[in-house]
Amino acid sequence: MSRPTPLPRDAFRAFVPLQTRWADNDEYGHMNNATYMSLFDTALSLWQLQNGLAIRGPEALRFLVVENGCHYFEEIGFPDQLEAGLRLGHLGNSSYRMDIGLFRNGAPTPAAQGFFAQVLVNQSSKPTPIPDAPRTILSTLL
Numbered sequence: 001m002s003r004p005t006p007l008p009r010d011a012f013r014a015f016v017p018l019q020t021r022w023a024d025n026d027e028y029g030h031m032n033n034a035t036y037m038s039l040f041d042t043a044l045s046l047w048q049l050q051n052g053l054a055i056r057g058p059e060a061l062r063f064l065v066v067e068n069g070c071h072y073f074e075e076i077g078f079p080d081q082l083e084a085g086l087r088l089g090h091l092g093n094s095s096y097r098m099d100i101g102l103f104r105n106g107a108p109t110p111a112a113q114g115f116f117a118q119v120l121v122n123q124s125s126k127p128t129p130i131p132d133a134p135r136t137i138l139s140t141l142l
Helices: 033-050 132-139
Strands: 014-019 062-072 081-091 095-104 112-121
Touching: 014 033, 033 062, 033 081, 033 095, 033 112, 081 132
Parallel strands: none
Antiparallel strands: 014 081, 062 112, 081 095, 095 112
């Protein structure tokens, strides 16, 4: 199994500050694996809100996560200060893949790097094209 190389800080187009919490640590004294996905989701949601993409309510688009993953490069744990770097790895007709790096305490490379692949669906849960306005906003992370 080949091990990916972490992307450098300048490969990411936007950054969202995140704070680890005491409750994030597990019995081994580092952050629990499930917390990484929660941090990725929080960073992406905050970025969407900051850029005018509603995530709740009648104006929100319904993006469903269809795949996600994470590669771990070094331990993270409370009280680390994190920055989540975001970059658009792929933009398709109805889907996109957001790559996310968790940088701890100002490091030049991420301690963990993951992704969310999402598909826009209509009320019948069928894939539907991403409209121009959100496509333009997502494109700022290319």
